[in-house]
Amino acid sequence: AQKITQTxxxxxxxxxxAVTLDCTYDTSDPSYGLFWYKQPSSGEMIFLxxxxxxxxxxxxxxxxxxxxxxxxKSANLVISAxxxxxxxxxxxxxxxxxxxxxxxxxxxxxxxxxxx
Amino acid sequence: DSGVTQTPKHxxxxxxxxxxxxxxxxxxxxxxxxYQQSLDQGLQFLIQYYNGEERAKGNILERFSAQQFPDLHSxxxxxxxxxxxxxxxxxxxxxxxxxxxxxxxxxxxRLTVL
Numbered sequence: 290a291q292k293i294t295q296t297x298x299x300x301x302x303x304x305x306x307a308v309t310l311d312c313t314y315d316t317s318d319p320s321y322g323l324f325w326y327k328q329p330s331s332g333e334m335i336f337l338x339x340x341x342x343x344x345x346x347x348x349x350x351x352x353x354x355x356x357x358x359x360x361x362k363s364a365n366l367v368i369s370a371x372x373x374x375x376x377x378x379x380x381x382x383x384x385x386x387x388x389x390x391x392x393x394x395x396x397x398x399x400x401x402x403x404x405x
Numbered sequence: 406d407s408g409v410t411q412t413p414k415h416x417x418x419x420x421x422x423x424x425x426x427x428x429x430x431x432x433x434x435x436x437x438x439x440y441q442q443s444l445d446q447g448l449q450f451l452i453q454y455y456n457g458e459e460r461a462k463g464n465i466l467e468r469f470s471a472q473q474f475p476d477l478h479s480x481x482x483x484x485x486x487x488x489x490x491x492x493x494x495x496x497x498x499x500x501x502x503x504x505x506x507x508x509x510x511x512x513x514x515r516l517t518v519l
Contacts, residue, residue, distance in 0.1 A: 324507070332493060333407070334510035380448065391438045391499050391508050392461045395448035 291316045293381050295396035302371045303404050309356070310366040310399045312381030322384040323364040324393065325355065329377040337379075340364060371403045408432065409511035411496050417517045423484040426514045428496030430477055436460065436499045437479040438508060439471055443492035454479055483516070491518045 292315040302308040314323065325337040340348045340355045348355045356365040368375055378400050382393040408431035418424055430437050439451040450463035454473035465471075468486075473479040483490060493515050497508040 326510075331512075332515070333512045334495060334497075336507040336509070339507055382448075391436055391453055391497065392450050392463060393440075393448075393508065394450070397447050 291318070291321075291383050291385060291394045293383050293394055293396035295381055295399050297399045298397075299400045299402065301402050301404060302368075304373060305370055307367060307369045308371055308401065310368070310379050310381075310401065312364045312366065312396060314362050314364060314381075314383050316362075316383065316385070318385050323355065323357070324382040324384070325353070325364075325366045326380045326382060326395075327375075327377045328380065328398070334380075338366065368401075373403050373405060376401060376403045407509040407511060409496055409498050409509050411494075411511035411514050413514055414512065415515050415517075417519065418486060419519055420486055420488060422486050422518075423482065424486065424516065426481040426483070426494050426496075426516075428479045428481070428498075428511060430479070430496075430498030431509050434498035434500050434509070435477065437473055437477070438497040438499075439465075439479070439481050440495040440497065440510075441492045442495065442513070443489075445489075446492075448495075451481070486516075486518045488518050491516055 294313045321342045323340045327335040338350045338353045340357045352369045354367045378398045380398045381396040410429040412427045435456045438453045442448045451465040453461040471481045493513045495513045497510045
């Protein structure tokens, strides 16, 4: 069974600094996808970044990058130049191949607080 | 705005009652997914429909059912509601049955069972 672990219940960062949110995963499937979503206090789920298991390069989307270390089964999210609006819950998620890539397994989330 | 529309946004009801949550996917998306977010269980996949057919099933209770209609909108029916069913229910959509790339989530329907 797939499992996603986010070991940081909460993280604090100063505005304009970079922050890394940790995510480790466990799967026996050679083909999988890794996602990061942001959930602000308003509740909606906002897609940030995706990494496929066969992608050679780390994914980047603007200020977001995914530090993918396949051998260590980690998929950490790096947010550069943090902004106050980055304060939110962040979820790491994994999809499985075969039936549905949309069947995501989510971690428990990390609450990020950005201080001015 | 993700393009996925969920109604109602908030719903308060009593134990034992039945409710229906509605989801309109993004234009052109054939797959609809339902997720439940609760304090004790976190975010859990419930069920997926692709072009009207059930595609994948997760931890969905027997008291819950879903369907996707020919116009691709989907409904999640929750019956014999219990206090523990109080949660935020998300609908998400994607273009195909799966494949890489993002799911587009709606803003959720917050259900409170009293």
